[in-house]
Amino acid sequence: MHSKDQICHDDYQKTADWLLSQTQHRPKVAIICGSGLGMLADALKLQDSFHYADIPGFPQSTVQGHAGRLVFGELKGKTCVCMQGRFHMYEGHSLSKVTFPVRVFKLLGVETLIVTNAAGALADGYCNGDIMIIRDHINLPGLAGLNPLNGPNDDKFGPRFPPMSGVYDQDLRRLAKDICKSLDFSQFLQEGVYCMVGGPNFESIAEARFLHKLGADAVGMSTAPEVLVASHCGMKVFGLSLITNKVVKDYEDTEKVNHEGVLGVSKMRSETLQTLVTELVSRLDINNNTA
Ligand SMILES: O=P(O)(O)O[C@H]1O[C@H](CO)[C@@H](O)[C@H]1O
Numbered sequence: 455m456h457s458k459d460q461i462c463h464d465d466y467q468k469t470a471d472w473l474l475s476q477t478q479h480r481p482k483v484a485i486i487c488g489s490g491l492g493m494l495a496d497a498l499k500l501q502d503s504f505h506y507a508d509i510p511g512f513p514q515s516t517v518q519g520h521a522g523r524l525v526f527g528e529l530k531g532k533t534c535v536c537m538q539g540r541f542h543m544y545e546g547h548s549l550s551k552v553t554f555p556v557r558v559f560k561l562l563g564v565e566t567l568i569v570t571n572a573a574g575a576l577a578d579g580y581c582n583g584d585i586m587i588i589r590d591h592i593n594l595p596g597l598a599g600l601n602p603l604n605g606p607n608d609d610k611f612g613p614r615f616p617p618m619s620g621v622y623d624q625d626l627r628r629l630a631k632d633i634c635k636s637l638d639f640s641q642f643l644q645e646g647v648y649c650m651v652g653g654p655n656f657e658s659i660a661e662a663r664f665l666h667k668l669g670a671d672a673v674g675m676s677t678a679p680e681v682l683v684a685s686h687c688g689m690k691v692f693g694l695s696l697i698t699n700k701v702v703k704d705y706e707d708t709e710k711v712n713h714e715g716v717l718g719v720s721k722m723r724s725e726t727l728q729t730l731v732t733e734l735v736s737r738l739d740i741n742n743n744t745a
């Protein structure tokens with residue numbers, strides 16, 4: 455490790471080598487579970503799981519609803535690794551720490567990243583419990599210069615100036631929509647733009663109006679950094695936001711959002727999300743391999 459914020463290739467490699475020595479699983483797919491969505495990992499068969507505290511170099515989860523476990527296993531015969539708990543900037547982690555697992559996954563051989571999150575609805579037609587396929591994102595901290603790719607570029611992972619257009623894979627989005635149709639999920643399916651803010655506070659009414667005007671359909675405090683780093687190192691990315699609350703945009707509206715409410719809606723829809731993610735993974739065009 456160089457400085458507090460700078461992580462070098464060897465650091466990622468050490469963690470990857472440790473994990474490879476502890477499990478026979480060789481995942482091609484990684485899944486990051488959003489707030490209250492950790493039970494996505496429960497569907498994995500033949501599990502090997504590790505507490506973040508026991509994994510060399512791994513940050514620790516501090517947020518309620520993020521268990522802090524890395525779970526390897528098979529989903530419908532496809533080998534996956536699943537983060538039950540992600541890291542957020544507002545916990546005090548640097549963005550290189552927030553995205554540390556993504557580069558470790560790359561070194562494990564992961565080719566596709568599936569990110570999930572809990573998010574507030576800015577779009578007028580959205581309801582609590584809707585599932586939004588992420589078409590694109592607005593990385594507000596990134597636009598302001600808070601970017602996990604800041605610092606010397608590691609060419610072994612990817613180029614200095616990565617494009618961010620088309621980062622949410624179109625084929626995977628299409629596949630997810632087909633799956634939702636066949637599972638009769640279309641009535642609560644949306645597709646839209648996720649905006650990342652720094653948090654940990656929820657939005658003021660003026661901020662909510664501003665983000666809506668910017669073109670954001672949903673807002674949360676995660677996802678963009680992980681997606682950025684995954685795309686930088688050549689992974690395919692697919693993202694889902696679970697709409698857990700309406701973001702208040704009207705000064706007459708006295709409703710107040712809280713994390714407990716967010717977790718409640720996540721719990722209500724987690725089985726549906728699990729079904730969708732499982733079906734998507736089962737239909738990915740990948741071949742398994744083991745150690
Ligand atoms: O993005 P995830 O981790 O799902 O969590 C979302 O839910 C929390 C707020 O309730 C914030 O951390 C927000 O980002």
Ligand SMILES: Nc1nc2[nH]cnc2c(=O)[nH]1
Nearest residue numbers: 572573574673674675716
């Ligand atoms: N920033 C933000 N994050 C969330 N996570 C879940 N709901 C919300 C929300 O309304 N705003």
